[in-house]
Amino acid sequence: xxxxxxxxxxxxxxxxxxxxxxxxxxxxxxxxxxxxxxxxxxxxxxxxxxxxxxxxxxxxxxxxxxxxxxxxxxxxxxxxxxxxxxxxxxxxxxxxxxxxxxxxxxxxxxxxxxxxxxxxxxxxxxxxxxxxxxxxxxxxxxxxxxxxxxxxxxxxxxxxxxxxxxxxxxxxxxxxxxxxxxxxxxxxxxxxxxxxxxxxxxxxxxxxxxxxxxxxxxxxxxxxxxxxxxxxxxxxxxxxxxxxxxx
Amino acid sequence: xxxxxxxxxxxxxxxxxxxxxxxxxxxxxxxxxxxxxxxxxxxxxxxxxxxxxxxxxxxxxxxxxxxxxxxxxxxxxxxxxxxxxxxxxxxxxxxxxxxxxxxxxxxxxxxxxxxxxxxxxxxxxxxxxxxxxxxxxxxxxxxxxxxxxxxxxxxxxxxxxxxxxxxxxxxxxxxxxxxxxxxxxxxxxxxxxxxxxxxxxxxxxxxxxxxxxxxxxxxxxxxxxxxxxxxxxxxxxxxxxxxxxxxxxxxxxxxxxxxxxxxxxxxxxxxxxxxxxxxxxxxxxxxxxxxxxxxxxxxxxxxxxxxxxxxxxxxxxxxxxxxxxxxxxxxxxxxxxxx
Numbered sequence: 001x002x003x004x005x006x007x008x009x010x011x012x013x014x015x016x017x018x019x020x021x022x023x024x025x026x027x028x029x030x031x032x033x034x035x036x037x038x039x040x041x042x043x044x045x046x047x048x049x050x051x052x053x054x055x056x057x058x059x060x061x062x063x064x065x066x067x068x069x070x071x072x073x074x075x076x077x078x079x080x081x082x083x084x085x086x087x088x089x090x091x092x093x094x095x096x097x098x099x100x101x102x103x104x105x106x107x108x109x110x111x112x113x114x115x116x117x118x119x120x121x122x123x124x125x126x127x128x129x130x131x132x133x134x135x136x137x138x139x140x141x142x143x144x145x146x147x148x149x150x151x152x153x154x155x156x157x158x159x160x161x162x163x164x165x166x167x168x169x170x171x172x173x174x175x176x177x178x179x180x181x182x183x184x185x186x187x188x189x190x191x192x193x194x195x196x197x198x199x200x201x202x203x204x205x206x207x208x209x210x211x212x213x214x215x216x217x218x219x220x221x222x223x224x225x226x227x228x229x230x231x232x233x234x235x236x237x238x239x240x241x242x243x244x245x246x247x
Numbered sequence: 248x249x250x251x252x253x254x255x256x257x258x259x260x261x262x263x264x265x266x267x268x269x270x271x272x273x274x275x276x277x278x279x280x281x282x283x284x285x286x287x288x289x290x291x292x293x294x295x296x297x298x299x300x301x302x303x304x305x306x307x308x309x310x311x312x313x314x315x316x317x318x319x320x321x322x323x324x325x326x327x328x329x330x331x332x333x334x335x336x337x338x339x340x341x342x343x344x345x346x347x348x349x350x351x352x353x354x355x356x357x358x359x360x361x362x363x364x365x366x367x368x369x370x371x372x373x374x375x376x377x378x379x380x381x382x383x384x385x386x387x388x389x390x391x392x393x394x395x396x397x398x399x400x401x402x403x404x405x406x407x408x409x410x411x412x413x414x415x416x417x418x419x420x421x422x423x424x425x426x427x428x429x430x431x432x433x434x435x436x437x438x439x440x441x442x443x444x445x446x447x448x449x450x451x452x453x454x455x456x457x458x459x460x461x462x463x464x465x466x467x468x469x470x471x472x473x474x475x476x477x478x479x480x481x482x483x484x485x486x487x488x489x490x491x492x493x494x495x496x497x498x499x500x501x502x503x504x505x506x507x508x509x510x511x512x513x514x515x516x517x518x519x520x521x522x523x524x525x526x527x528x529x530x531x532x533x534x535x536x537x538x539x540x541x542x543x544x545x546x547x548x549x550x551x552x553x554x555x556x557x558x559x560x561x562x563x564x565x566x567x568x569x570x571x572x573x574x575x576x577x578x579x580x581x582x583x584x585x586x
Contacts, residue, residue, distance in 0.1 A: 050455060076457035090448040092249055101445050102456050106438055110458060111466065113439040119255035143249065163456065 001064050003028045003197040004080075004167045009048055009058035011041075011221075018044045020221040021058070026167070029194045033212035033229075034201045041221040042201040043085060046171055049199070050082045051075040063166060077107070081165035083156045085172045085201075091145040095136055095155050098144055099127040102162035127162065134158040134188060150181040157188060168192070170200040174207050182207060209233070251515065254436040258429060261516065266425050273414045281530060283413040284485070289526050290420045291481045292505070294427045296518035298474035299502050300511040304518075305435055306467045307447025309366040312373020313502055316346040316472035318380060318494030320479025322387055325396040325489045335399040335410075339480050346476020347469050349376065354468035358461045361450060373499055380491040392490035396483050410484075420481055427474065434470075435515060443467055501525070508550055510559025517559035524558065 002025035011019040019041045026032045036042050047053040049060060051072040059068045062078050070078075081102075090098050100106055100123045109115075117123065131140050134154040139147060144155060153173065160168055173189070174182045182204060189211055192198065202208045208215060209229045216226040217238060225235045232238050253259040272286045295317055302308045323345035327338045357368040380387050387393055400407040401419055410416045434440050446453045446460055454460050483489040492498060506512075509521020525543065532539035554561050 052451075071459075072451075072454040073457050073459045076455050082455055084452070088449045088452040090445050090452065092444070092448060094250075097250065097441070101441055104457075106441075107457050109438045110442045110463070111439055113434040113437045115438070116255040116433065116436050117438045117441045118250055118436050159456075 002026060002061075003030075003063055004049070004199065005059075005061040006045075006049065007059050007061075009045065009060070010056045011044055011048060011053060012056045018221055019048070019055070022218065022221070022223055024216055024223065024226075026197045026199055028166075028197055030213045031189070031193050031198045031200070031211055033208040033215040034199065034218060035203070035205070035208060035215060036218035036224075040218045042218055043171060045218065046082065046169055046199075046201060049075075049167075049169055050080055076163065079164075079166035080169065081160040081163040081167070082169040083160050083171055083173060085175065087152055087156055089144045089152060089155060089159070092143065094141050094143050095131060095147065095151075095158070096124065096127045096140040098155060099130050099158050099162045100124070102159045103127065104164055130158050130162045131155075133161065133191075135184070150177060150184070153177055153181065153185065154188070157185075161192075165196060167197045167199065170198065170202075172201055172203060174202060174204045186211060250436070257433060259432065262425070262428055262432070265428075265516075265519075266421075269421055269424075270418075273417055281527070283417060285526060285530060286417050287413060287420055287485050289523055290417070290424045291478050291485060292502075292522045292526065293519045294424050294481070295475050295478035296502055296505050296509070296511070296522050297427060297431050298471050298478060300506050300518045301431060301434070301443075301474070302467060302471045303503070303506060304511040304513075305440060305447065306443040306464065308464060308468065309362070310369040310468070310471070311366050311503060312369040312371075312376075312496065312499050313471075313475055314494045314496075314499035315373035315376040316350050316475040317479035317482065317498075317502075318489070318491065319349050319376065320346045320476025321483035321489035321493065322380065322393060322479075323476065324480035324483040325393040326386070328396060328399065333397065333399055335401055338399060338484075339477060342476045342480025342483075343473045344476075346479065347473035350472020350476075351465070351469040353472075354465040358464040358468065370496065370499075373494065374496065377491060377494040377496075380494055387489075387491065390491065392488050393483075394488050396487050396489060398484050398487065416485060420485070423477070423481065427477075431474075432515060439463075439466075504547055507555075508547055508557055510557025510561070510563075512560075513556045513563060514559035517557055520558050 004026040006022060006024045009019050009022040022045060034042055044053060048055050051070050051074065054069045059066055061067065062080060065078065067075050067078060090101065093101070103123060103126055105126070106123055128137065128140055131137050134157050136151060136154055136158060139151060144152065147155060157173070173185055177185060186207055189198065193211065200208070212229055214227065215229055215232050216223050217232070218224070225232060225237050273283055276283055276286055299310070299313050302310050320342035324338045324342040327341035353372045357365055360368055381389055398410045398416060400409050408415065410419050442453065442458055442463055446458070446463055450460050479493070482493070505521035505525045506518045507521070508524060509519065510517030511521065528543050529539060532542050550557055
């Protein structure tokens with residue numbers, strides 16, 4: 001059974017059709033890349049998957065359960081984490097505090113006002129483990145606002161991982177990163193492959209073709225091509241478009 | 248608001264200091280030309296301002312009609328005393344509950360809103376409560392207010408303490424205030440407080456982390472209203488009456504101003520600083536000129552223009568600027584600490 005299954009997703013804003021019958025299935029442990037030109041509807045599709053946008057028709061299933069139309073917090077609680085194209089870290093929190101608040105055990109105690117959150121060793125240890133995984137162990141006590149750009153991107157991933165998601169949605173994870181940053185991110189994502197399902201919208205073709213198990217191309221709100229990276233390299237649409245400029 | 252030192256403690260050194268200083272107030276307040284009742288007023292408004300800042304400073308929710316809940320607490324204290332039971336604890340409980348019920352009801356209608364829309368909704372609802380207080384003459388006494396509210400004794404079963412003198416009332420209110428401080432400090436630094444702070448920084452992100460944002464906003468609004476109602480109940484007891492004016496937009500604005508001037512956005516103690524400065528300025532400048540509000544208004548404008556983080560923010564940046572100098576000046580101490 002697919003971990004994430006979107007079937008015939010249709011989204012209309014007013015009289016503008018943004019997504020037209022998009023179907024896509026992501027297996028457990030699969031890295032699924034989504035590419036397509038600007039304005040193709042990739043981010044809207046992400047917003048449907050994570051509950052920000054309610055589709056006009058179609059269904060989204062997570063682990064077989066129909067989650068169509070649920071609110072973002074309900075979908076997140078079912079194991080879907082997302083990173084944002086425009087970073088939205090909690091800027092006043094330290095890196096550790098950012099990660100702590102994303103932990104499911106922290107969320108379970110979210111309405112607890114009687115015990116202190118600070119200095120709770122269980123939270124801190126779990127948060128440090130996640131930070132170490134993305135290479136931010138040394139910067140746990142740095143306020144997010146003061147982190148350099150590459151570290152903020154890494155923290156963004158750490159926050160998503162802290163939720164221990166079944167499905168991780170990455171919206172343009174490499175945007176704004178230099179070559180070093182992309183290499184670091186690629187290594188990080190390669191380490192995650194197989195452990196959880198990842199859906200990534202990405203413009204960096206090398207990044208995507210190097211890591212993805214399968215790729216879907218979205219254009220004009222439709223899936224115009226999908227398959228293995230090798231198949232897509234040969235796809236006439238991909239070759240014709242600027243997207244396919246690969247070595 | 249960044250995590251301060253001692254966030255994990257139930258009682259902090261700062262709390263002990265503040266408590267000790269406040270405990271000595273009745274001994275010297277008359278000698279510096281002020282009067283004991285001012286101390287009672289400062290404590291009550293401080294509790295109210297802290298409750299208000301739980302919303303504004305911690306959760307980032309602009310409630311510009313919070314006087315409604317303070318006023319409802321005051322009326323509930325009086326009405327319960329007249330019609331149900333003249334027991335201090337029950338009357339204070341009624342003040343809390345009435346304000347919580349009103350706050351909870353309002354929160355149902357406003358918690359899906361953000362920013363300016365949220366602020367306007369809070370104003371609209373507070374106006375409804377204010378009009379009700381003015382118009383239901385048979386219940387609230389209308390413009391004349393609810394008079395002859397008694398300062399009930401604090402009955403501990405074995406002994407009852409009379410609170411009719413301003414000094415006795417001061418110490419009673421001080422105990423309530425300190426309990427409120429301990430509770431709010433803990434709450435602010437609990438998981439609940441952290442989530443509220445996360446919601447202030449990004450509602451969208453908090454929702455995608457799995458937090459039901461609307462329910463958190465409802466919970467914190469209700470809680471803040473309840474504590475404001477408690478302060479209102481104490482206020483009714485202190486002034487032996489309850490009037491609709493504390494529910495007006497004008498009075499709701501004052502608590503916002505106190506919190507911003509004091510620096511509630513960057514510091515837990517900011518609201519208390521703001522209340523002390525406001526009430527003392529009212530009495531000291533007010534003794535010289537009727538236009539004291541003009542001068543306080545100018546101070547407010549200056550703070551918004553030059554130091555939006557308020558007095559507490561100015562103190563924090565002053566400290567930050569001094570810290571490196573102090574460290575340089577005392578190398579032997581630093582060396583001793585290392586060795």
